[in-house]
């Protein structure tokens with residue numbers, strides 16, 4: 001990897017540096033497969049020693065993400081934050097049913113995604129080389145699970161890895177991209193989260209000016225191209241933790257790209273994700289979204305104000321919003337936060353693709369503004385852990401500067417506050433976020 005770090009203005013350690021070491025170098029078993037980087041062709045059966053090659057000298061021929069899906073940020077749930085490796089069919093189906101019964105589906109949440117550890121750790125089908133489910137966790141197979149989830153009107157996501165194994169040591173998809181894309185399509189998969197562990201040494205990166213030609217990008221392009229050859233449209237979620245300036249090429253390869261290392265249920269994670277995402281927010285637009293990682297609401301560790309900021313920022317920066325908790329433990333107040341219709345409407349707007357952008361120079365970034373079909377918007381994050389006054393000065397906000405007087409609306413309360421001239425000052429609780437609309 002090239003150790004590129006998002007150009008945050010803080011100089012804080014960001015995900016890229018914190019995760020670089022995770023792309024473990026592994027050389028075992030690479031001698032039994034033959035491949036080239038220019039195509040996804042796989043030759044997996046030979047036991048003869050054939051060197052794997054990767055090259056980053058030429059512009060790769062990536063076919064790019066499918067533009068019939070994921071125009072706006074994905075909304076859903078993923079098993080990892082709440083369950084880690086303790087997943088099984090019953091847990092996933094119960095979660096899918098909770099998505100419906102708790103009103104999350106009605107609010108727009110669609111995807112139910114299984115993360116790492118779903119497959120058979122001992123290996124692929126020896127004849128077909130297909131990846132196999134863990135038959136103890138998923139006794140009826142993955143196609144059955146996907147069908148049950150589809151029958152609830154939801155979509156189904158799966159997890160894979162652009163290396164020899166997943167981060168938990170299960171079979172990886174490097175060199176098996178075509179087979180795995182076909183298998184996922186056959187099973188009815190609607191999204192693949194594609195991780196970045198167990199990268200063979202011959203795929204390591206040296207610095208290249210255009211990171212789209214990096215070996216990391218090439219490993220992801222291989223799967224992107226394979227996905228484009230199968231009949232089923234599949235959302236391609238790049239999970240390489242912000243390495244190799246993924247924000248500069250992510251939209252050319254997939255629909256969303258992780259910007260940070262793994263989330264934790266902490267205020268420091270929320271603020272560092274906001275800082276990183278804000279610094280590269282101009283790369284996010286329709287069909288390509290910087291991914292601030294899965295949500296921690298419901299997992300403890302965050303106050304109610306901090307959970308509101310977590311949700312508001314993921315909404316106004318147009319990150320995918322992937323819930324990461326046991327849904328049945330959510331309180332009515334937490335459900336009301338994650339189903340806030342005005343923030344979700346900003347996130348899911350099909351006319352305005354850009355996220356809110358920082359318009360001040362504070363660090364960490366305090367003030368953001370943007371446009372939606374409902375009007376103009378400004379957001380203010382209170383990083384101080386006590387109530388603070390945040391002043392929104394209309395002349396400083398690009399979307400508001402053309403008029404002195406605006407009707408101000410509180411997107412949390414879903415109520416008009418009144419008409420103000422020149423500026424509006426909000427009283428914001430410690431670690432909370434003001435979410436305003438102006439018409």
Ligand code: GLA
Pocket residue numbers: 080115116166167168195239261262
């Ligand atoms: C990596 C990813 C996580 C999760 C785990 C699973 O750490 O970043 O989101 O998928 O792997 O092992």
